[in-house]
Amino acid sequence: MRFFVTKAMNNTHNGQHTVCHATIEASSAVADDPPENSPMSAVNGEELFYMPPLNFSMVDYGIFRSGFPKTTNFRFLKTLGLRSVIYLCPEPYPEENMQFLDANRIRLFQFGIEGSKESFANIPHYIITSALEVLVDERNHPVLIHCKRGKHRTGCLVGCLRKLQNWCLASVIDEYVRFAADKARVSDQRFMEMFNPSSVKLLPS
Numbered sequence: 027m028r029f030f031v032t033k034a035m036n037n038t039h040n041g042q043h044t045v046c047h048a049t050i051e052a053s054s055a056v057a058d059d060p061p062e063n064s065p066m067s068a069v070n071g072e073e074l075f076y077m078p079p080l081n082f083s084m085v086d087y088g089i090f091r092s093g094f095p096k097t098t099n100f101r102f103l104k105t106l107g108l109r110s111v112i113y114l115c116p117e118p119y120p121e122e123n124m125q126f127l128d129a130n131r132i133r134l135f136q137f138g139i140e141g142s143k144e145s146f147a148n149i150p151h152y153i154i155t156s157a158l159e160v161l162v163d164e165r166n167h168p169v170l171i172h173c174k175r176g177k178h179r180t181g182c183l184v185g186c187l188r189k190l191q192n193w194c195l196a197s198v199i200d201e202y203v204r205f206a207a208d209k210a211r212v213s214d215q216r217f218m219e220m221f222n223p224s225s226v227k228l229l230p231s
Contacts, residue, residue, distance in 0.1 A: 076102040081176030081205055085184055086191075088167030091205075093176035100126050103170070108132045110166040112157055114139050114179040135160045139179050151225065154186055158226045161187060177206045178214055185218035190226055195219060 079102075080093030094115075095103060109132060113119060116138030119127075127134055137157045160166055161183070173179035181202045188198045198218055203210045 076105065078102050079172065079176070081180075083205075085171070085187070088164065088169065089161065089187075090168065090170045091176055091180050091184055092170060092172045093180075094172055094174050095123065095170075097122055097126075104130060106168050106170070108168050108170055110135060110160070110169045112137065112160060112169060112171045112183070114157070114171070114173040114183065116140055133166070135166075139173070151221075154183060154221065155225050157183055158186055158190065158223075159228075162190065162226070162228060177209055178211060181205050182214050182217055185214075186221045186223065189218065189221055190223040 075098075077098050078092065079095045079099045082090065082092040085091050090106060090108075092099075103126075108130070111127065111132055111134050113134060113136045115136075119134060119136070124134070126132075135157070137153050139153065161169060161171065171180050171183055185198045185202050188201065189195075195218075199215055202215065202218065206214070
């Protein structure tokens, strides 16, 4: 199993905000005798795999992102100790996913955004603002953000979070493009560029 964790850090030097990115590769090699807590272990002779969802990555401490989790991902997600999930699609959450959330006392926050080639062209600003207020509330951490593929809707919400974290626009767009790849949308990038983070209500520290 192999996945990438992206960690971004804001450093302040002489009053200037800079952003540096570190990509950490977490790789689990198949060993003859995997340790008890490794991503692959065996119970009664049957191998158990911890498989992350599509496009899974760490956004910040206590914040993760991915595509839509499948039942094969539940074992991995359980290791994150999630308190909440931010779901960015309008469709009802599948029953098996709801059962997983209920069994692990994970709260679901749904902000339905229609998926289309111009997904963010006409989205009311308050939807993203409301999702951000849930996202930055540490009482909801650890939290997983996801849509269908973890590219556009998830990428835009993460991009707006980065603006709240004082990232420069070039770094915000760079992160979005790394996940969207050849599916990157000009409308999404324009939305992030125009988003005003000052409308987000933050809880007192």
